Amino acid sequence: MSESLTQRPTFSGAAKKTFQKIAIEEAISTHVFNATATLPPVNSTAELPYVDTKYVADVKDRLTNVEARVKAMDEAGVVLTVVSLTMPGIEGIFDTAVAVDTARKVNNEIHELYTAGPYADRFRAFGCVAMQDPKSAAAEAERCIKGLGFVGILINGFSNIGSADQIQYLDEPQCAPFWAKMAELDVPLYMHPRIPSPSQMRAYKGYEFLGGSPWGFGTETATHAIRLMISGLFDKHPNLRIILGHCGEGIPFSINRIDHRLRHFQSHHTPCKLRLQEYWEKNFYITTAGVIDDGTFFNTLKSCGEDRLMWSVDYPYEDYNEIGSWFDNLDLNNNSRAKIGWGNARRILKLD
Numbered sequence: 001m002s003e004s005l006t007q008r009p010t011f012s013g014a015a016k017k018t019f020q021k022i023a024i025e026e027a028i029s030t031h032v033f034n035a036t037a038t039l040p041p042v043n044s045t046a047e048l049p050y051v052d053t054k055y056v057a058d059v060k061d062r063l064t065n066v067e068a069r070v071k072a073m074d075e076a077g078v079v080l081t082v083v084s085l086t087m088p089g090i091e092g093i094f095d096t097a098v099a100v101d102t103a104r105k106v107n108n109e110i111h112e113l114y115t116a117g118p119y120a121d122r123f124r125a126f127g128c129v130a131m132q133d134p135k136s137a138a139a140e141a142e143r144c145i146k147g148l149g150f151v152g153i154l155i156n157g158f159s160n161i162g163s164a165d166q167i168q169y170l171d172e173p174q175c176a177p178f179w180a181k182m183a184e185l186d187v188p189l190y191m192h193p194r195i196p197s198p199s200q201m202r203a204y205k206g207y208e209f210l211g212g213s214p215w216g217f218g219t220e221t222a223t224h225a226i227r228l229m230i231s232g233l234f235d236k237h238p239n240l241r242i243i244l245g246h247c248g249e250g251i252p253f254s255i256n257r258i259d260h261r262l263r264h265f266q267s268h269h270t271p272c273k274l275r276l277q278e279y280w281e282k283n284f285y286i287t288t289a290g291v292i293d294d295g296t297f298f299n300t301l302k303s304c305g306e307d308r309l310m311w312s313v314d315y316p317y318e319d320y321n322e323i324g325s326w327f328d329n330l331d332l333n334n335n336s337r338a339k340i341g342w343g344n345a346r347r348i349l350k351l352d
Contacts, residue, residue: 009054011319020079021324022342024349025190025245025289025312027086028114029063032105035085036063038092042164044198045088047212062316069315070119076320077328078313079342082349083114084126084154087194091131091159099130099159103140111148124351126154126190132161134174138181145185151349152187152243157194157224165199169224171231179237188241188285188348191225193217193249213290213317222249226258229279232271238282241348245289245312247296252303255280285348287312288340292326306336310344 029035037046048056062068063086073081085106093099107127114123127144129137144150158167168174170191182189195201195211196219204211225244234240244251259275272279286304289312291297301309313323327341346352 008319009058010052011322020077020342021311021327022080022082022345022351023073023078023313023315023320024082024243024310024345025192025287026069026081026083026315027063027317028083028110029060029086030106030109031064032109033090033102035087035089035092035106036060038088038160038164039094039098042198044201044208044211045092045164045195047087047195047209050209050212059316066113066117066119070122072315072320073122076324078320078324080122080124080351081315082124082126082151082345083110084190084192085110085128085156087156087192088160089156089194090128091156091194093130093132094160094162094164096130096132096161099132100136100140103128103130103137104143107140107144107148107150111150115149124349125150126152129153129155129178131155131159131168131170131175131178134176134178137178141178141181141185145187151351152190153182154190154192156192157221158197165197167197169227171227171233179233179240183237183240186239187350188243190243190245191221192245193221196220218246218249222251222254225249225251225284226276229276230270230272232273234279234283235273240283241285242283243285243287243310243348245287245314247288247291247300248284248286248304251280251284252286252300281308284308285310285344288323288327289314290318290323292318292323294330297330301336301340306339307344309340310348311341 036048090099090103093102110125115125127150129140131137141153158169161168196216201208201211210216255277259277262270285308286300287310288297311327313320
């Protein structure tokens with residue numbers, strides 16, 4: 001008997017299988033590494049301890065249950081899913097040598113179970129890398145793309161270097177070898193959120209649960225993306241492509257204001273050569289992962305254009321049916337629906 005939408009805890013909505021969609025922000029964990037917590041675990045660095053227990057049990061099962069994932073895809077009309085390691089992932093491993101070794105093992109398992117497994121025609125993958133050692137990350141990225149056939153790399157925000165509060169952002173100079181390799185490989189990087197580091201959680205004191213997907217994810221990732229723009233990274237590598245989920249983490253609604261104010265600041269603070277809006281329009285692509293609101297969708301579409309927007313879900317934290325049915329019923333013409341639902345993903349990720 002087919003599992004109905006109402007059997008999933010804390011979700012609602014009517015299932016409707018209509019369009020053959022592609023979903024590209026779709027989380028997994030692995031048997032070789034539990035990616036849902038830092039290693040070692042630290043309070044306030046993982047989201048699931050704050051969440052409804054029935055929801056947690058359901059999500060944890062689906063993070064490694066390939067059969068359940070394929071069944072859910074079938075019910076919602078999702079023809080292809082691009083899987084990636086959930087947060088905090090490799091970035092949350094404090095020991096650099098362990099991070100490098102684990103990234104390799106995780107990528108091998110993803111290849112074995114998904115992109116070369118029994119349902120290989122239904123899956124592609126973003127590889128994971130250990131940015132704790134950017135040179136090793138560059139080598140692993142190359143292996144992922146050229147050896148395993150992955151379509152890009154996904155990084156869960158900042159990386160821990162030795163402890164929960166020693167962190168590294170992707171614009172820092174030591175990351176240069178990784179970015180040079182990404183430019184050479186000509187594949188996108190998906191920058192996925194994670195909870196701010198413990199030292200940055202003061203604003204959430206007493207409301208620590210807000211540091212995750214309800215709010216902190218977006219502000220942390222938007223700030224990280226703006227750092228990349230201002231750093232001059234895209235002047236050095238103008239063809240880099242960055243994908244952001246959740247309708248752009250709020251950047252479509254704030255980037256004009258940022259540029260508007262930066263024009264009054266001393267120029268040495270902004271080593272980038274262009275306005276941030278120009279990098280946004282050339283180097284960034286957006287998914288709808290986790291969004292189920294018409295106004296947010298259409299405002300993002302207006303800001304980004306239909307050629308840079310891709311439908312996604314954020315399964316299993318979100319539901320293929322719930323978000324798929326919402327998208328299938330949006331007031332879009334067939335051409336726009338095709339581009340956002342699957343065409344842009346095929347083009348940007350070179351899926352043909």
